[in-house]
Amino acid sequence: MRHIKTLEWDGDALKMVDQTQLPSQLVYEKIDTCEGVYDAIRQLKVRGAPAIGDAAAFGLYLGVMRYPDDGSVEELLLQVEKTAEYLAASRPTAVNLFWALDRMRAHAKKVAGRGGAREIKKALLAEAQAIREEDVRTCRLIGENGFPVLEPFGRILTHCNAGGLATAEYGTALAPIYVGIERGKKFEVYADETRPLLQGSRITAFELRQADIPVTVLCDNTAAWAMAKGLIDAVIVGADRIAANGDAANKIGTYGVALAAHAHKIPFYVAAPISTFDFELETGSAIPIEERAGAEVTHGFGRQTAPDGVAVYNPAFDVTPAKLIRAIITEKGVVEAPDSAKVKALAK
C-alpha cells in the first residue's frame, strides 16, 4: 500500500504536500520560515489536527533556526515564546496546534538549563522530529485499536479527511481501514465531499485511490439518504478537539452525519490521538469554533455560485455531543460510550 508522506524534515526545511492543489496535482513545497508555516496552516495547505501540530512544531524551530549559535539564551527563549504565540494564532480550533507548541516551549526551557543557544536549537529540531514520529506511531496504534471495532462492517462512511494527509502518515479515522486492508479485510469507503473546501472529494478520495481502496464520493447532503438506502454500515471521523466529557469538534457537517447515523442506528466512531483531547474543557460548548470567509462558500472553485454581497454562515467546525458517539478510538485504547469519567481515565 502506498502512503504519501504529508510532511517531513528535509535537511534545512519542512517539506510538505500542498493539499490545496489536490486532487489535480501532488505538489511538495519546501518551507524554511515560520511565516511560511503560518500561511500554510492558515491557507489549509496543511490541515488535519495532528498534521497541524506537526507543522507548527517545525514552524517553531524555523522561527529560531537562524538565531546565532552563540546568542543569548534569554533572548532565544523570548523568540521561542513570540514564535509560539504567532503560530498559535494561525487557526483556533485544533487543540493539537497548542499542544505541540506548548511541548516545544517546555522543551526549550528544559534544555536552556543545561546548554546554550546552539544546543536549544538542536533540541528543538529533534523535538519537532520526535512529535512527527510519535504522530506516525500513534496513528498506527489507532489503526491497530480501531480495526477490531470496524471489522464487523464493510461499508464505511467518513466525513472530511482524517486520513494519512491529516497526519504525518496513516491518519486517524482511516488508520483502522488501512490496517484492515493490510490484513486482507475488504472495506469500501463512502467519502462525503465536505463543503466548502472539499477535503473529502479532493483528499480522502485521492489518498484512498492511491492505496487502491474502493471509494465512492457523495455530496454531504446525501449521507442521510445513503444510510436510509442501507448503503452505510458504520461511520468513522476524526476530531479537532475533544472535550473532557467526550464531546468532539470536527469538520462542519460531522454533527449532521452523527444525527443521521443515530436515527438509523448506525454506529458512529471518532478516532483521535490523546493530543486532541482538551481535558481542561468540561464540555464541547466551550470549544472555540473558527468562522471562515464567506468567499469559501460563494466563490469556491473558480466560479461565483451565489449573488454578490449575500450573507454567508461559514463555521469551519461543529461539535458532536458524546451521546451520539458509540466509541472514541485512541492510541491508548477504545473508549466506548464516552463520558467524563472514561475520558478522565485517558488523561493519566
Add this chain to the structure above:
Amino acid sequence: MRHIKTLEWDGDALKMVDQTQLPSQLVYEKIDTCEGVYDAIRQLKVRGAPAIGDAAAFGLYLGVMRYPDDGSVEELLLQVEKTAEYLAASRPTAVNLFWALDRMRAHAKKVAGRGGAREIKKALLAEAQAIREEDVRTCRLIGENGFPVLEPFGRILTHCNAGGLATAEYGTALAPIYVGIERGKKFEVYADETRPLLQGSRITAFELRQADIPVTVLCDNTAAWAMAKGLIDAVIVGADRIAANGDAANKIGTYGVALAAHAHKIPFYVAAPISTFDFELETGSAIPIEERAGAEVTHGFGRQTAPDGVAVYNPAFDVTPAKLIRAIITEKGVVEAPDSAKVKALAK
C-alpha cells in the same frame, strides 16, 4: 416586491429564464420546439416541480404547433401522444410533469370530439396557458395558507429552491414568506446552498435578494449546526412528489435536514400544490429517484474536485417520511401531521 417571471408564452414561443446561468446573469431564452423544452428540463434550465409541469405543457403544444391546420385529427392525436411520451422521459421524479402532460392529452382528446386540428392546437395552447395561470394562483393560495403557519417564526431555513423560480411565479415554500413580507412581517431566510447544482445559493438567494428579503447562504452540511446554535426557528421546503401517506420526495438533502429539525424539535413544513401528490403511490418508497451524472459532483464548479475515475453516488432526490413533517401546506389548506386518511381527503 419584484417577482421574476420564470416562464410565459411569448406570442410564438416559450420565453423562460435559463436558470443554469444564475446568479451571474438573468438571461431569458425563447424556445419554439418540444426538443428545446426537453433539453431545458433535462439540463435544469427550468426546474422545480410546478415549473417543469408548466414547461412540459407548453412543450406539448410546441410539439404540434406546426401541424397543418387542416391535417388529420387522428394523426394529430398520435403526435400528441408521442410528444407527451417523449417529454415524460425528460426527468423521472417530479410528478407534476406527468400530471401536466396527462391533462394536455386528455384535453386534446376532449376537443377532438368537437373540432379539427386547428381547434385542437388552439385549445392546447390555451390549456398550457391555463396550467401556468393556475400555477400562479395556486402558489398565491399556498402563500395565503402558509403564512399563518410561519407567522410565529422569524428565521426560516429552506433547502434547494421552491421559490418563484421553481414555479411560474411566487413559489411554493417561499410563497408564505412573500405573502408575509407583503403584510409587514419580517422574515430572515437561511438558504442551504444545495449541492451539487447549488439551486439554494444560485437561485433562492438570488430571488430573495431581488425581493429585498434578508438571506444567508450556508453549506448543506451546516444546517444541523445552525439549528444547534439556535439560528433556525422553522424549516420549509417544496416537494417533487408526495405519496398517498404524506411521504415527500424533494431535492437530495431534504431528508437530512428533516432529521436534524426533528432532533432539535424545530417544525419542518412541506409546501406543494395538489398536482404534486401522487395518490396512486401508497408510500414514498415507491417514488422513482433520478440518479444523475457523477460529473455534477466532481466537475461542478469549473474545476475538477475529485480524482479521475472516482465512483460517485448522485441521487437527485430523497424521501422524507411523513412522520418527520409537521404539516403539508397546499392550495386547499394545511394538512397537519399528514397521514393516509388526511391525504386521501385532499384528493377529493
